[in-house]
Amino acid sequence: MIPVTDSIFLTKLELSDAETINAHMRDKEISDNTLVIPFPYTIQDANTFLEDTAIKEEETGVQKNFAIRDGYGVLMGIIGIHFNFGLDAGKSEFGYWLGKKHWNKGVMTTVINKFCEVAKEKYKMKTLEAYVFYFNDTSMHVLQKCGFACTNDTITHTKRDDTKVLGIGFSKLL
Numbered sequence: 001m002i003p004v005t006d007s008i009f010l011t012k013l014e015l016s017d018a019e020t021i022n023a024h025m026r027d028k029e030i031s032d033n034t035l036v037i038p039f040p041y042t043i044q045d046a047n048t049f050l051e052d053t054a055i056k057e058e059e060t061g062v063q064k065n066f067a068i069r070d071g072y073g074v075l076m077g078i079i080g081i082h083f084n085f086g087l088d089a090g091k092s093e094f095g096y097w098l099g100k101k102h103w104n105k106g107v108m109t110t111v112i113n114k115f116c117e118v119a120k121e122k123y124k125m126k127t128l129e130a131y132v133f134y135f136n137d138t139s140m141h142v143l144q145k146c147g148f149a150c151t152n153d154t155i156t157h158t159k160r161d162d163t164k165v166l167g168i169g170f171s172k173l174l
């Protein structure tokens with residue numbers, strides 16, 4: 001378990017987190033602002049995500065996704081590193097979401113700052129990158145608060161429903 005503050009912790013995801021994840025996903029904004037989270041979301045989607053995460057982490061021996069928990073151990077959101085350039089590349093994209101009831105309290109700013117330290121120390125990352133949908137001003141603002149700069153790189157993402165969304169690149173040297 002990695003303490004972020006006295007009341008925010010990063011831990012492993014558990015299969016028992018499915019109900020809480022499913023409840024957070026009733027807010028469509030989480031799906032709207034992320035690439036692969038479906039809407040409507042079902043308990044089966046949560047189970048599949050948790051099982052896939054457990055299998056991949058078991059196969060590689062590397063923890064990819066972290067539960068963001070409150071002081072009572074309740075899951076508030078998730079942050080994860082993608083290793084999209086490989087496990088030893090020193091560079092990776094990462095992604096994150098927080099349940100809507102926790103928004104605008106500074107949680108993700110604090111979590112991303114800690115996550116940058118974890119990525120550097122635990123995964124020997126030199127650079128973290130994120131692509132943010134062009135309309136997600138909140139996420140861009142959070143990244144900038146955490147020292148990320150816009151790279152002016154863009155990617156046209158294809159969502160699960162086949163719609164195309166422009167992602168704007170952000171990057172930070174750790």
Ligand SMILES: CC(C)(COP(=O)(O)OP(=O)(O)OC[C@H]1O[C@@H](n2cnc3c(N)ncnc32)[C@H](O)[C@@H]1OP(=O)(O)O)[C@@H](O)C(=O)NCCC(=O)NCCS
Pocket residue numbers: 029030033034096097098099102103104105106107108109110130131132133136137138139141142
């Ligand atoms: C993006 C997200 C993780 C932010 O988490 P959070 O804990 O609410 O973020 P914080 O409270 O640390 O910071 C939010 C900042 O954005 C600001 N903000 C809020 N709404 C905003 C808006 N519409 N435009 C610009 N900034 C906005 C807040 O004022 C705050 O900045 P401040 O501290 O300078 O006042 C959360 O909104 C979320 O999960 N969204 C849906 C999923 C998502 O977008 N994931 C990221 C994909 S790239």
